[in-house]
Amino acid sequence: MSENMEDQFDTMADQFETIEVEDQFDTSKTDIQQFFEGQTLFITGGTGFLGKLLIEKLLRCCYSLKKIYVLVRNKKGKTQKERFEEIFEAECFDPLKKKYPNFLEKVDLVYGDCLLPDVGLSPESIEMIQKEVTTIFHIAATVRFDQHLKSAAFINVRSVRDLVRIAKDMPQLKAFLHCSTAFSFCPRSTILEEFYRPPLQSEKLLSLVDSLDDSTITEITPILLKDWPNSYVFTKAIAEGVVRTEGIGLPIAMVRPAIVTVSAREPVPGWIDNMYGVTGVVAGAAMGALRTMPAEPDNNAEFVPVDFVINNIIAAVWEVGKRGRVAEIDDDIPIYNYVLSPFYRVTxxxxxxxxxxxxxxxxxxxxxxxxxxxxxxxxxxxxxxxxxxxxxxxxxxxxxxxxxxxxxxxxxxxxxxxxxxxxxxxxxxxNWAFGVVNVKKLMKRMSPEDREMFNFDLNTLDMNEIVSKGILGGRQYLxxxxxxxxxxxxxxxxxxxxxxxxxxxxxxxxxxxxxxxxxxxxx
Known part of the structure; x- marks a missing residue:
């Protein structure tokens, strides 16, 4: 046999070996990885804490997806392109950069702003999204508790309504995920995984803030809020009403995470990039600047690690997409209360x-x-x-x-x-009594491989380890x-x-x- 023919056979053998390895890799993909294969995703809130970790996790564990479009707005003198590029400078992307150096080929910027109608999308962008996108993750929200009611209404309520309406003209839509909060109906002592009557209808709120000047809105805000402690949870409760009514006809789900804190395990243990909520308290106390806090020491501390929240969100989208059917009534819209106390009680x-x-x-x-x-x-x-x-x-x-x-x-x-x-x-x-039936059912429906790769079982947490990593993470990253x-x-x-x-x-x-x-x- 000539050397040329031997080289040809060697080349063919290498090709078959490569095909065999690729086929073996494909068959080894988990159910969730297979679900996202070839999909085009649209993510709002990608510049935020949750959004960054969501993008990172999807790219690191579901790299066979086709594309991720990220909505970005101008802020603090920075252009959308500058803010988009800053997303990937965060330390949480370091493992992804090592695993897939060319991951940016799968991510694109979409100009927009959740403060504006149609989340600030141009007609061309809306057409592109409706034509190409198969799954929407609506993570964006203003998390400032003292946000002016007009801005909170536009960002937390109108953006949900407009994005849901855009989604209704998406023939390829597999799933729509709305991220709410476990405290949206905090005036209640018991919060189950079901819809409750919002404090105000969304259209009434939007008409009100559209027709009144800012100073008048500020004056009447305490009257409107009633039992709700701030504009954040108030508008989040109203946004859930939008999901309940406008979500009919869509494959839609809603996740209600509790207070989101540092990453427990991945991609970088202890990673955090903000001073919101309990993170600010811990950082202030550690610096010696914060010396008192009003709290009932024996009440439940409802903290959930950000990486576990992201895994719950991804799994919820997988379950909705796997069902392959739209919501015909509001009972068809699954709600997931993602809170700590029913799994792991910490005061x-x-x-x-x-x-x-x-x-x-x-x-x-x-x-x-x-x-x-x-x-x-x-x-x-x-x-x-x-x-x-x-x-x-x-x-x-x-x-x-x-x-x-x-x-x-x-x-x-x-x-x-x-x-x-x-x-x-x-x-x-x-203290609140939360129902977590849907969260537990979701875990049971996942394969063992997915439960490991997309773990959100709070029973597996070691609070000593999380706090230790969180202190180190806050020291390094904040x-x-x-x-x-x-x-x-x-x-x-x-x-x-x-x-x-x-x-x-x-x-x-x-x-x-x-x-x-x-x-x-x-x-």
């Missing part, structure tokens, strides 16, 4: 006790004072703590800043902290303090500890002195 006190232990092990060199944080269920005790531990030190700090010719910022910062604590106290002072500063940070923290207890001793001596002098004067 606020237990959580912060774990944070204290990890914080002592991994202090940050950027700390401004020693840890002296406490949960205070009594409102009077909390207000006193605010005055003596926040307000007075802030005024003293600003006085020193002015004396050295610097701009005073402490009082203004602590005013924002107080506003934040007032908002979060509503959720830290209450405070921007690398681990190599740990020896220096521990020395500084020891000095802050000495200063803290020296100050307490000094204050105690002054108080004792004053009491002694008063005793001598009167007696």
């Amino acid at each position: 606020w006190k237990q959580f912060f006790d774990l944070c204290y232990v990890s914080g002592m092990n991994y202090p940050t060199v950027k700390a401004i004072w020693y840890f002296c944080f406490s949960l205070r269920p009594n409102p009077i005790h909390h207000q006193l703590a605010l005055f003596f531990l926040h307000t007075l030190p802030a005024h003293f700090t600003d006085f020193l800043m002015v004396c050295v010719g610097k701009k005073p910022v402490a009082v203004k910062s602590y005013q924002k902290v107080k506003k934040f604590l007032d908002v979060i106290s509503y959720f830290a002072r209450r 405070v921007k303090d690398p681990l190599d500063t740990l020896p220096q940070a521990r020395k500084k923290y020891f000095r802050l500890k000495i200063a803290h207890y020296a100050l307490l001793t000094g204050i105690l001596l002054v108080v004792v002195k004053i009491v002694f002098m008063m005793f001598r004067y009167f007696f």
